[in-house]
Amino acid sequence: MKKVKIWDGATRFFHWALVLNIFAAWYTIENRLIDLHEIFGHCLIALLVFRVCWGLFGSSTARFKHFIVHPIVAFRYLKQSLRLQVHHEVGHNPAGGWMIIIMILVIGFQVISGLFSNNDLGFSGALSDYVSKDMSDTLTQLHGINFDILLAIIWLHLVAVFFYVLVKKDNLIKTLLTGKKQLTKTPDTPLYFAPFSLGIIFMLIAGVFSYWLFK
Amino acid sequence: MNFKTPEQKLSAKSYFWLVALLSLIWLYLYIQSKPAWVQSIKEQLGLSPVLVAKQDSFYNSRIDPIMEKYCAACHDDNKAKGQLRLDSFRQLTFSGKSGADLTLAENNLLLERMKLPATDRMAMPPFGRERHTEDELALIELWLSKGGSGNLTEDDFPEAPAKAKVIKFYDIDWQKIEEKRLAYKKQVAELQTQYPHVLHYQARTSHLLVLDAFAMKNHFDDQMLTHFSQALAPVLIEANLANSQISDAAIEQVLAMKNLTKLQIQGTHISQSKISQLAKLPALKTLVLDEALVDENLAMLFSQQAIELIKVKQG
Structure with a gap:
């Protein structure tokens, strides 16, 4: 058994920041703190933009091409994995890869609909002036409905994660905290880890873009 | 070839039974959080009569117009802010996200929010919106004091002030x-x-x-x-x-x-x-x-x- 670095700091930061921001966005809207809700929404925009950049130019385990496979391959993996016939050790597994894409799309819709939404009490999303009031109202409704979809997906994600932790005895949570994992053998192809500075640059670009929308 | 981890304790089957159980509990709680769904299911199964205020009820003649005037713009089927609808007696009884019973006279959340100063963050209607009068508030209190019912008629409220006559001018086309x-x-x-x-x-x-x-x-x-x-x-x-x-x-x-x-x-x-x-x-x-x-x-x-x-x- 060998301890190998799987996840870079930027990917780990993205994941846990995403968790915290989704929780904070939910908490603030539940407590009528709309201004803070908007701020967390814009943080989520920055995180998504960063993740897309990192998926294209980041470390190998974070890149889309590393984990997006044909849906049939992903489905076959899922079937075999549930029967404990296969185990994926490095990066996102084929089924999990699609979960990432779906998660990005659902959260993406959530933040975009939020940008066009209003609360009839003086709050309007950053782009709500670019659509009619009726359209803004519709997107506000969809913003609420999509959150239920997001909750269902988060539930599915947690079921999968704990399947690994409890059944497969592969502690994904710990790996995503430390970035390292005990492997039976080192990966055939050495993993590439993008420089930390590149992560900072992308984070800055994403942050500036989100702040520009906010202002 | 079957993959098996050395310390496997929980089988996949047991795990998914657990997940199914938790999902059912989650689904149950989710449905429970939608009292309108629960009521509709009960009505469909014949376990409950249709929840609706009587046509000539005090609610329909005196309270509903107040709700319609000040509340329904944000609390109707279109927006249902705070998951609360106030566009009918039926919807009012389902309450909103708070789950508070809005037909009770004691500690009535709706009334408390309506009584807050207009500039209060929690005031209803919110600051800037047309606000109810003290007489209208008193009328709601009177209705609540007799049980917040959808069955009582105007005859049950002899102390209520007479209803103002409304003269409507139709729009000219x-x-x-x-x-x-x-x-x-x-x-x-x-x-x-x-x-x-x-x-x-x-x-x-x-x-x-x-x-x-x-x-x-x-x-x-x-x-x-x-x-x-x-x-x-x-x-x-x-x-x-x-x-x-x-x-x-x-x-x-x-x-x-x-x-x-x-x-x-x-x-x-x-x-x-x-x-x-x-x-x-x-x-x-x-x-x-x-x-x-x-x-x-x-x-x-x-x-x-x-x-x-x-x-x-x-x-």
């Missing part, structure tokens, strides 16, 4: 009026030019016309009436031909005005025998004529047609 006027616009313009002050619309909001020969008096004759009748008979609603030169020959033209409701023919040359024909006018309600021309038979004839005869004594 100017475009529709203009469209209706368009069909006779040209004829109206021509006749108004030819005979000034004789023809005008019944009102700004009407496309129907009034013919008033007063301005021409002695000059208005059968031929002139023919001009008006041929051009505008269906839209003439009133005709004042008093003291004009029209005679029995004009009766056919008058009878062509099927929508005429009021006709004044005192001081004209129309004989008694022809006047009786005017009872055929289907819309006529009032006929003003010389007293000398009205005998018992004529009075009875018009009475049978529910036409009011106004007799004028010529001096």
